[in-house]
Amino acid sequence: xxxLVIGPGGREHAIVRSLxxxxxxxxxxxxxxxxxxxxxxxxxxxxxxxxxAVAALATKLTVDLVVVGPEAPLAAGVSDVVRAAGIPVFGxxxxxxxxxxxxxxxxxxxxxxxxxxxxxxxxTNAEEAADALDTFGAPFxxxxxxxxxxKGVVVTNNRDEALAHAQSCxxxxxxxxxxxxxxxxxxxxxxxxxxxNTVALSPAQDFKRIFDNxxxxxxxxxxxxxxxxxxxxxxxxxxxxRVAQPTVNQMAHRGTPFVGVLFVGLALTSRGTRVIExxxxxxxxxxxxxxxxxxxxxxxxxxxAAKGELDKVQPLRWSKETAVAVVVAAENYPDTPRTGDRxxxxxxxxxxxxxxxxxxxxxxxxxxxxxSAGGRVLAVVALGTDLVEARERAYDGVELVQLDGSQFxxxxxxxxxxxEIKVKTPGAGAAATKAKA
Ligand code: AMP
Ligand code: GLY
Numbered sequence: 359x360x361x362l363v364i365g366p367g368g369r370e371h372a373i374v375r376s377l378x379x380x381x382x383x384x385x386x387x388x389x390x391x392x393x394x395x396x397x398x399x400x401x402x403x404x405x406x407x408x409x410x411a412v413a414a415l416a417t418k419l420t421v422d423l424v425v426v427g428p429e430a431p432l433a434a435g436v437s438d439v440v441r442a443a444g445i446p447v448f449g450x451x452x453x454x455x456x457x458x459x460x461x462x463x464x465x466x467x468x469x470x471x472x473x474x475x476x477x478x479x480x481x482t483n484a485e486e487a488a489d490a491l492d493t494f495g496a497p498f499x500x501x502x503x504x505x506x507x508x509k510g511v512v513v514t515n516n517r518d519e520a521l522a523h524a525q526s527c528x529x530x531x532x533x534x535x536x537x538x539x540x541x542x543x544x545x546x547x548x549x550x551x552x553x554x555n556t557v558a559l560s561p562a563q564d565f566k567r568i569f570d571n572x573x574x575x576x577x578x579x580x581x582x583x584x585x586x587x588x589x590x591x592x593x594x595x596x597x598x599x600r601v602a603q604p605t606v607n608q609m610a611h612r613g614t615p616f617v618g619v620l621f622v623g624l625a626l627t628s629r630g631t632r633v634i635e636x637x638x639x640x641x642x643x644x645x646x647x648x649x650x651x652x653x654x655x656x657x658x659x660x661x662x663a664a665k666g667e668l669d670k671v672q673p674l675r676w677s678k679e680t681a682v683a684v685v686v687a688a689e690n691y692p693d694t695p696r697t698g699d700r701x702x703x704x705x706x707x708x709x710x711x712x713x714x715x716x717x718x719x720x721x722x723x724x725x726x727x728x729x730s731a732g733g734r735v736l737a738v739v740a741l742g743t744d745l746v747e748a749r750e751r752a753y754d755g756v757e758l759v760q761l762d763g764s765q766f767x768x769x770x771x772x773x774x775x776x777x778e779i780k781v782k783t784p785g786a787g788a789a790a791t792k793a794k795a
Contacts, residue, residue, distance in 0.1 A: 359657055360385040362416050363395075364406050364436065364449075365427025368685075368718035368737050369642035371395050372649045373425060373656070375716070380655035387419055393728045394717025394736070406431050409439035416445050423448065423661050426618070429505055429639050433459040437618075446664035450638050453614040457605075458621075458638040461503050461535045467612075468633060471604035475633040476537040476625075487524040490536035491517060499537040502527045511576055513539070540625035540632050543779050545589060546582075546644045547622045549602040550659060553615035555668035556602045557659075558594045560585045560651060560676055562644040563774070568692055570769045577692045578734055581770030582644040583682040583745060584651060588779045589626075596631055597622055605636070617663060628782040646716045646737045647681040679712075679741040682748040684756050684770050688719065689763025691733035695719070701728045701735065702760040712741040712748070713755045730761060745775045 359382050363370050371394045377383045378398060389412070391401035404411045407430050416424050424440045426432055426449030435452035449455075456463040468475045477494065480503070481487040491498050498520035502510030512523040524534045544566075548559040562584035568574040590596075601622050609616040621637035640648075649656065653675040662668050688695035697719070704715050716739055719732015738755035742748030749771050756766055773779050 359383050359423060359661065360419065360421040361387070361423045361425060361657060362419060362421040363388045363425045363427060364412055364431055366390050366392050366406065367428065367642055368716045368734065369640050369645045370427040371716045371718070372646045372739075373427060373640070374398055375714075376649045376652065376656040377425075380657035382655060383657040387421065389415055392717045392731070393720035393722045394715065396722065407434045407436070409434060409436045412436045413439045413443045413445075416440055417443055421445065423657070423664055425449065425660055427639060429455065429458050429637065432618075432638055433505060446661065448618055448660040448664045450616050450618040451614060454609055454616045454618075455638045457609075457616070457636045459505050461501050461635070462533070464636045465535065467605060467608055471608040473601050473604055473633055474630060476540050478535050478537040480533055481524060481536055482533045483528060484521065484525060487521060487534060487536060491520055494536065494538045497539040499539055500524050501535045501537065503533045503535055540627050540634060542625050542627040543781060544634065545586060545593070545624045545626060546641050547594065547597045547624065548640055548644070548648065549598065549620045549622060550663045550668060551602070551606050551616045551618060551620050552663045552666045552668040553610060553617045554606065554666065556598055556606055556620075557668050557671060557674065558598055558602065559648055559674070561589055561593060562586070562641070562648050563771075564641060564644050565767055565770055568687075568765075568767075570767050575692055577687070579641065579643050579685065580687065580767045581682070581684045581737075582641070582647045583680065583748065583771035583774065584644070584647045585676075585680065586774070587745070588774060588777075588781065590781055593626075593631070597624065600631070601633055617666075626781045628784075630784055642718070643683045643685050643716075643734075643737045646683040646739050650681040650683075650714075650739050650741055651677040651679060653677055677741065679743060680745045680748045681739060681741050682745070682752040682771050683716070683737040683739045684752045684766055685718070685734050685737045686756060686759050686761060686764050686766050687734050688730050688732070688761070689765065691765070695730075695733035696763055697730050697732065699730045699762050701730060703758045704728065704736075706758045707738055707755040710740070710751055710755050713751050714739050715755070735761060735764065745771050749775055
């Protein structure tokens with residue numbers, strides 16, 4: 359099987375790495391890729407957001423499957439054009455990608471499908487925003503309705519700050535979604551979908567804020583680990599039964615079937631499991647950790663999803679080890695990051711047992727040296743027998759990365775390793791946990 363992977367980031371590097379380990383995958387290409395990806399497979403310098411360019415490349419390379427990584431090409435309709443060219447695609451249509459591209463649309467589908475989520479209101483001007491903020495009270499949650507690379511959400515106790523964020527979205531010609539605040543730990547569950555059937559991957563936890571202890575502004579994600587020892591036993595089944603399957607059924611009913619990965623962002627609140635958001639692609643950097651543990655060959659799985667054959671897939675096989683991914687970000691990320699700096703020490707990082715490096719914002723300079731080219735530069739991914747060992751290995755690796763001005767969080771998986779995460783979720787999950795204890 360020949361596969362073309364679309365996208366430039368860490369998620370795509372992780373996908374390429376896993377595809378190369380699939381015995382049924384004979385050839386992998388990537389576009390546009392990054393420095394890490396180009397060391398593994400041929401890369402092609404096209405605009406990943408241009409549907410015709412992607413379809414033309416896929417046709418020229420005679421690939422059997424196109425895997426679309428990021429949300430932007432999906433929202434631009436890349437899957438539709440490639441599919442129309444007769445090539446199977448892992449990734450939703452433009453219409454189905456609205457589940458991520460519009461938070462208001464996602465809320466509408468969740469309501470139709472009976473999916474538990476935060477109460478929310480759409481606001482189109484300052485007066486409506488103020489009214490919604492006062493309805494739900496503090497902490498305030500204000501979300502840019504459109505795609506914002508994880509940075510369009512402000513959660514604050516300061517009403518003026520909440521209003522100012524809403525106003526900046528209105529000024530840019532957009533609308534906002536204002537929500538009730540959800541307490542409790544957050545979980546990312548990736549559910550493979552083929553338009554009808556669903557298969558969940560092992561849950562992961564992401565760290566959205568830039569600084570330790572969840573302080574500072576939101577980012578695309580600063581690190582992740584999986585599996586979640588502390589998660590209620592029934593969680594994955596609950597996500598399938600109450601969230602993913604009803605959503606997939608509803609999207610099919612609407613005539614816009616969902617094919618690809620439904621990324622369910624959850625809060626395990628004291629009132630039960632609630633969806634915080636849907637994304638329509640793998641999470642970054644969760645994928646770096648999740649795929650490091652997946653033993654089932656990835657190419658076959660993604661092809662089964664693309665072809666509507668997930669019901670024929672055997673139960674997934676996972677490594678018993680724990681995986682941790684720690685992101686090394688450029689100076690000044692998530693604001694305008696500093697780029698163009700040499701990155702050294704990566705070979706040494708990979709000489710640590712169980713550790714590998716996944717590139718995100720990197721490129722090769724004129725001399726073929728790896729330099730930074732984005733906000734999140736790379737992730738050090740480590741496997742270990744437990745979370746404590748995986749964290750030690752990951753941070754040993756991070757310490758060896760040399761990049762001027764770089765920053766990373768020191769607490770990825772820290773609370774979980776110390777047994778400090780408490781779930782107060784009532785219902786099926788909590789009952790299962792009690793029965794186990
Ligand atoms: P989103 O882009 O919707 O994933 O939001 C980004 C981050 O903001 C989430 O990962 C949460 O940490 C936080 N967030 C979003 N919605 C809520 C909510 N209703 N209550 C509490 N935190 C939220
Ligand atoms: N890590 C969260 C995301 O990919 O949106």
